Amino acid sequence: MRALSIAATGMQAQQMNVDVISHNIANMNTTAYKRQRAEFSDMLYQNLERPGSTSSASGAILPTGIQIGVGVRAEAVGRITEQGGMTATGNAYDLGINGRGFFQVTLPSGQTGYTRAGNFAVNADGQLVTAEGFPIEPAITVPQEATAVQISRDGIVEVSLAGQTDPQQLGQLEIASFINPAGLEAIGDNMYLETPASGAANVATPGSPGLGTVMQGYLELSNVNAVEEISSLIVAQRAYEMNARVITAADEMLQATTQLR
Secondary structure (H helix, E strand, C coil): CHHHHHHHHHHHHHHHHHHHHHHHHHCCCCCCCCCEEEEEEECCEEEEECCCCECCCCCCECCCCEEEECCEEEEEEEECCCCCCEEECCCCCEEEEECCCEEEEECCCCCEEEECCCECEECCCCEEECCCCCEEECCCECCCCEEEEEECCCCEEEEEECCCCCCEEEEECCEEECCCHHHCEEEECCEEECCCCCCCCEEECCCCCCCCEEEECEEECCCCCHHHHHHHHHHHHHHHHHHHHHHHHHHHHHHHHHCCC
């Protein structure tokens, strides 16, 4: 009775699907969160009669054969990297990337992390840091006497100082892009790490060819669509129930077999 094991793989697959959907829904309001999608593939087949083989009775070529599938397996959980909407915050240290690119962050381990969550702040030393206190790359330090901070679309950081008419330039923000951003490793806290699948980071100034621009006073929203996620959740739930019914039907068939006299 293959149906028992086949339906069990279906239930496991839909359980993972629901896990992914629930994670998306939980992060609907997470800054710059990118939704994920579970992807599945059919498992190996048992060839009772291989297509194209020769019939032992007449020597004819079998046009289809008999192949019995053994279920489904999770192939990948892909990340959808499409742009999220922008919301105005009015905070001078909130930065959104309109287009491709990631902010670079120095992690405590010394590695470079990548994030699109631009909800930055300044620490006690005036250094521009993430919400977790990790400094961004390249380092930007705002002097204590600064009265205003301006960040242009191409990442030039300037401050207005008391008693000075002309603004003073502090530095230049840089952002990184990847040929396969879906291949980045998510480590939580809206942070990603480079992997062989993502390719090496291409670092340049905002507005360079192929890169987005910086929007001061804005944050990128999650790209989760609540209606689509709820619809996907209903489909996954129904698929889980149908696989459960297959197991019930297979069990009843086995019971009928054991009761034969």
